[in-house]
Amino acid sequence: MPLAPDSPLSICFPNDPKALKALADAGFSSAADIASHFPFRHEDRRHFAPWPTSESDSPLSIRGRVTDSRQLRSGFRKPFVEVTLEPIDSLGLLPPVILRWFNLPWLHKSFAADMEVIAFGKIKAATHGRLVIDHPEYEILSDDSTDAAIHMDRITPVYRAPNGIPQKTLRRAAFLVLSSADPDAWPDILPPPSPNSDFSGLSRLTALRDLHFPPSEESSERARRYLALEEFFVLQLHVLRRRLAILALQGAPHCGPGLLLNRWLDSLPFPLTSAQLRCIDGIRSDLASPSPMHRLLQGDVGSGKTFVAIAAILLAVESGAQAVLMAPTRILASQHALTFHRWLHPLGLRIALLTGARSDDAQALSSLSADNPPHIIIGTHAVLHGNRLANPGLIVIDEQHKFGVAQRNALAAQSSAPDVLVMTATPIPRSLTMTLYGDLDLSTLDEMPAGRQPITTAVRINPDPVQIAAFLRSQFAAGRQAYLVFPLIDESSSLAVRAATREVETWRTRLPDHQLGLLHGRTPADEKDDLMERFRANSIHALCATSVVEVGVDIPNASVILIFDADRFGLAQLHQLRGRVGRGPHKSFCILITNGDNPDTTARLQLLEKTSDGFAVAEADLRIRGPGDLMGTAQSGLPDLRLGDLIRDTPLVRTARRLASSILEADPSLSGPHRHLLPLLSPPPPLPSSPA
Structure with a gap:
């Protein structure tokens, strides 16, 4: 039966209530739910490897014949299943491969002698020189077998599995939905691509099929880019409709003679x-x-x-x-x-x-x-x-x-x-x-005012607190002030990071002759005002704080900011915190303190040693953390990006804006030939009406 996006999944699984319940429990109820659950990677299972004689560095597909299937138990361990495969045309000269599953005792009943099986997994050496694949994906071949064509002998999708739903269930659902989808019920969202476009001949339904079950690696990436362009296109329709709503307003000039x-x-x-x-x-x-x-x-x-x-x-x-x-x-x-x-x-x-x-x-x-x-x-x-x-x-x-x-x-x-x-x-x-x-x-x-002091930034791995205290005392002796920034207000039992309320007491003992204040998001408003006045007047030498000081604190006399557990902050946030110093005529320092456990994290922090360019920092942060974390897109009212990458796909963003602008120029209300796009868009945010 041809499927539309809103077709219930019961059409695909009329005789498999167990699979239908697993899908429903995981939040899938319609064909569109399955089609829009994109694979996060693929495995190339197109080619059968030569029969293995040693360990493999990566997963591979083998085809063999079952010679034995048994349930075993080792000591007090739970039972496990071993299925022995030999090459189909072997004369006993090649070693068998053992397929092994733990905690699935019933599985051995699925296999019988002389069955032909395709298995996919990584070969490893076990005891007694045996070759083993633990928890492989497999298909039992038979004359009426259709699942083998879904799971094996192809570029195979791998999905994130909500509720622990089996990969085979998700894969089979996607295959049934996309192979039965009615092309007329899955209209294109993008305008038809031009003949010389990268997407020439591609439709939305074809792109969905190629993304889930690509005939080649190139077609998978082409499908991803097409659907990413679709995401950007819908997003641009959102923001450009909002812009048109603004431009349609008639306000009043608000500009005096100057x-x-x-x-x-x-x-x-x-x-x-x-x-x-x-x-x-x-x-x-x-x-x-x-x-x-x-x-x-x-x-x-x-x-x-x-x-x-x-x-x-x-x-x-x-x-x-x-x-x-x-x-x-x-x-x-x-x-x-x-x-x-x-x-x-x-x-x-x-x-x-x-x-x-x-x-x-x-x-x-x-x-x-x-x-x-x-x-x-x-x-x-x-x-x-x-x-x-x-x-x-x-x-x-x-x-x-x-x-x-x-x-x-x-x-x-x-x-x-x-x-x-x-x-x-x-x-x-x-x-x-x-x-x-x-x-x-x-x-x-894109230009800094003259006289802005450069800030010396340094990453330090587990520095000696005694040396830090000595450095701070030298700055205080010169009349300067400092920020000590921590990622948490209170200590956490699950995170091994410093907390401001605990650390302020520690640093008061290390700096007994100096005044330290404590500022965080729960500090009462009147106390905040008093703290900032005292800090501004230099009666507080150092302010122990959370990231609440990221914006709005302008103390030209502050020359040092120490950021503890700096790896807990994003690059853009660290750059903002660094901007709390260097606001006066004094040489300023930003010290990023980390435990150095993760070399990649340390390398990320070292970018701030190399550049003070906020745009370069923002690009790096976008690559690492994504747009949601960087700019709070959850508050933007715009749809999430699932396939588009704002760094890698910048040309697609430009193309999407051009396409959306062209459509809205011809059909601003989307009430004409493009009215099928309206259900994809939420109404523009309410705007004030023009004055009468």
């Missing part, structure tokens, strides 16, 4: 970089347009994003609009408030800080009358709650990857088509920019 901006620029004791000025010009053009701005500003640690944000805010405020700056943590919001008060106080602007502390927020707002609302609101997610925003014309979101799309849209929904500027200090590889942030225009700060 008098405030010029006054502020004239007051600065240093010139902005050419990259900062270029980004400000792009933002000025966006703000002057009635279409709302949706722009991503990215730059390395210390590249000066905050000053670009201040420029954008001044342009918006001068037009009569309120500006909102949203930060992911109270520490970062407070740091921004200090920076804004420092640089904008001479301009007479009203600034309110909202961090979620009711008394502080109430005081901040009550000090400003309804007739005199703040020009600038700086806050955490607290700005999302209650009717606290007048009608902001500009929203700036710092450390965008710490927020989900839903939070970004909730903030934007408090105003009518506001301009939105999102910022990140985690440089984003181009392929990821086109996917996760494909709905945003891009500005990049």
Whole structure:
């Protein structure tokens, strides 16, 4: 019976309730569930090896005749099964091969003398010079055998097995589904490939068949790339539809003549970089347009994003609009408030800080009358709650990857088509920019301000704490300060890594003449504020902390950051932590401490010794950890990538964007010839309506 994607698996297994139950228990109910459960590797079982006479380095296929099958027991061990195979045409001159299974005592009944069997596995030498394959895959050949064609004598798929479901059950289900699939019920998602394309002649159903049961290694990779392009294409439709929804809004220009901006620029004791000025010009053009701005500003640690944000805010405020700056943590919001008060106080602007502390927020707002609302609101997610925003014309979101799309849209929904500027200090590889942030225009700060101190980075394997303490004392004697960063707040019984609450006491005994503070995610808000004030005033010499200091801590006097169990952090996160030092005129150091147990991990950390380029670090992190870990795609509202690789498949990302752009240009609502794509897409995130 021809199968559609929603066909129940009972059609494939009408007489095998055991297999059907195993599939259902593992979460498979339809043909599409099976077809989209992709193999993670293949085994080449196309060729029978010459009959083995010694161990093999890799698995191989052999074909032989059963001469014996028995259940055995060795001492107190559980019973095991041994099946003896000999070559079919042997004259007894070649050694037999023993197929052996443990804890499957019933299996010996499946074999009888003179049966022909295909077995696949790695040959190893056992006692008495015997050759053994432990737990091989096998097929018993008979005149009516069909399973042999599924599992043997081909490039065979190997699947991840949820609930421990047998490989044969998964493989047989995939074979039955794909061989019975109705081509008309499995339409292509991608536009038809051109005759000179790499995918010429390939359809979605053919690609699925070739990915599961490829006729050659080349066809397997071609199928993977086709289906990866399909993933990227659907993802691009998501982000470009979101972008079209934004462009369809009619907002209001939020760009004054620039008098405030010029006054502020004239007051600065240093010139902005050419990259900062270029980004400000792009933002000025966006703000002057009635279409709302949706722009991503990215730059390395210390590249000066905050000053670009201040420029954008001044342009918006001068037009009569309120500006909102949203930060992911109270520490970062407070740091921004200090920076804004420092640089904008001479301009007479009203600034309110909202961090979620009711008394502080109430005081901040009550000090400003309804007739005199703040020009600038700086806050955490607290700005999302209650009717606290007048009608902001500009929203700036710092450390965008710490927020989900839903939070970004909730903030934007408090105003009518506001301009939105999102910022990140985690440089984003181009392929990821086109996917996760494909709905945003891009500005990049690719130049560092003059005078930024280079940071000496060193990886140290189990250094002597006495030497570390001596180094810290020398820095304290010179008036400097330090961060000691640990991966955990409290000790864990399952992880052999350092915890801040324990280590702060250890280091207080090693540095008895110096003040050490403790900061982590559970530190009460008032205590955090007090700690940061004391650290800023140099009454605390070292701050023992978790990665909570990754963003928002700007202490120019801090010259050392020690990161313990550095292998527990991602490269991009380590680069962010490294950026906590080198902010003043002093020589600065980042020491990455690891136990050195894993040479690959140590080599990964040593990349930070070689480069201070955040974009190079981000590329490496993307290769190692994937886009979800790097940028929090779980919060993006976008589908996961299962076959696409954002590093290896960057050309496919570009192709997918071109294809999606072409389709949406011709059919923006996907209500015409491409309406079959709509079920693949969730609706665009809700956006504020245009003002009447």
